[in-house]
Amino acid sequence: MFIRVGFEIIVECPVEVPLVLALLPHSSYPGRVIGEARLHADPAIALEMFTDGFGNRLTRAVAPVGRLKLWSDCIVENDGQPDVFNWDAGQHPIAELPTETLAFLTASRYCETDELVAQAWALFGDTPPGWARVQAICNWVHNHLTFGYHYGRPTKTAVDAMRERTGVCRDFAQLSVALCRAMNIPARYASGYLGDIGVPPSGPGDFCAWFEAFLEGRWYTFDARYNTPRIGRVLMVRGRDAADGAMITSFGRYDMKLFRVWCDQITEPLSDQAMLALLQTRPDAPALTLAP
Known part of the structure; x- marks a missing residue:
């Protein structure tokens, strides 16, 4: 099974704000990735990636004054199986x-x-x-x-x-x-x-x-x-x-202007090239309504 996963987040900052972002698939995620499982920023800013002690793939950045768009979009392979159920699993002393x-x-x-x-x-x-x-x-x-x-x-x-x-x-x-x-x-x-x-x-x-x-x-x-x-769970943090796994850790104030997430199964059999072409199209995902 292949799943298209990604997000689009727009924040607005009154001053420069240092950020630590937990927005990428976990380092242990076992499935194959089509495209790039990485963070993009518009306008372009320096993005420093590192892995913490829990295996989370984090990104350091400094949001500029004004509007910043953060986004990611890729296709991941998933085994398509439901969460493992084992009623006989015992508890360790x-x-x-x-x-x-x-x-x-x-x-x-x-x-x-x-x-x-x-x-x-x-x-x-x-x-x-x-x-x-x-x-x-x-x-x-x-x-x-x-x-x-x-x-x-x-x-x-x-x-x-x-x-x-x-x-x-x-x-x-x-x-x-x-x-x-x-x-x-x-x-x-x-x-x-x-x-x-x-x-x-x-x-x-x-x-x-x-x-x-x-x-x-x-x-x-x-x-x-x-x-x-x-x-179809895709572990991030x-x-x-x-x-230990906050989506956005900010060292200053920002206003969230847009928040869209997509996690959609690709139901038709597609080649890797066709899936890469699919990533060139805008995902059809409505924005989550933000509280005022």
């Missing part, structure tokens, strides 16, 4: 966990695990450890939170989401992460492209957040917002929480 997973057991900026331990054990202490426990957490978060773009804010934490019972996809993911960690299950935040492949159309494209839990020797994908296996 903490003493047997790989060392590299331990950082995903403790509290972080947006996931106040230490504040949720008592509630988590009251809610999920009777569930079987392993996959069933993570799925129970997903079911609970899915039913506890009401989704809405107007419920999102950059400072919202897992505890805030639990108390307010509302959120956007990152809140569903972060609350799930915090609850998993409270139950001694390593969990990490993830986000990227997720189009309407195999499901009814849901409106303008957007980046989507989900999470990964470490069970039976590997990381598995879970998604409390949709709470069902999905097809992962980390302890959204602070």
Whole structure:
């Protein structure tokens, strides 16, 4: 399966603003790429790419005074399979966990695990450890939170989401992460492209957040917002929480003027040359409505 993924973002800055951008497919993404999976800027500015400790491909830039357009457009190969489901995946005792997973057991900026331990054990202490426990957490978060773009804010934490019972996809993911960690299950935040492949159309494209839990020797994908296996995820960033994978980290004020994301399956068999030609056409993707 091939999926066209990309975005167009326009910001306006009253002064020069340093930026760190997390807008590219993750360094571990296994699929082939047709075209260039890189960031473009108009007007042209210096773009410095680097990879952080989580394998995220980040870009440093300084936005000039006035309007700046950031965009990317490419075609990626995907296995076309839904998220792996393994009901028999077991939970590791903490003493047997790989060392590299331990950082995903403790509290972080947006996931106040230490504040949720008592509630988590009251809610999920009777569930079987392993996959069933993570799925129970997903079911609970899915039913506890009401989704809405107007419920999102950059400072919202897992505890805030639990108390307010509302959120956007990152809140569903972060609350799930915090609850998993409270139950001694390593969990990490993830986000990227997720189009309407195999499901009814849901409106303008957007980046989507989900999470990964470490069970039976590997990381598995879970998604409390949709709470069902999905097809066509294209990972962009992962980390302890959204602070490690913010789409745009700015060191100064900017105004978002346009935000368009596309993640569309290419349903006809095309050669590489035909797909490259397709990338010369403008993607048909409406802009997500921005709050005033």
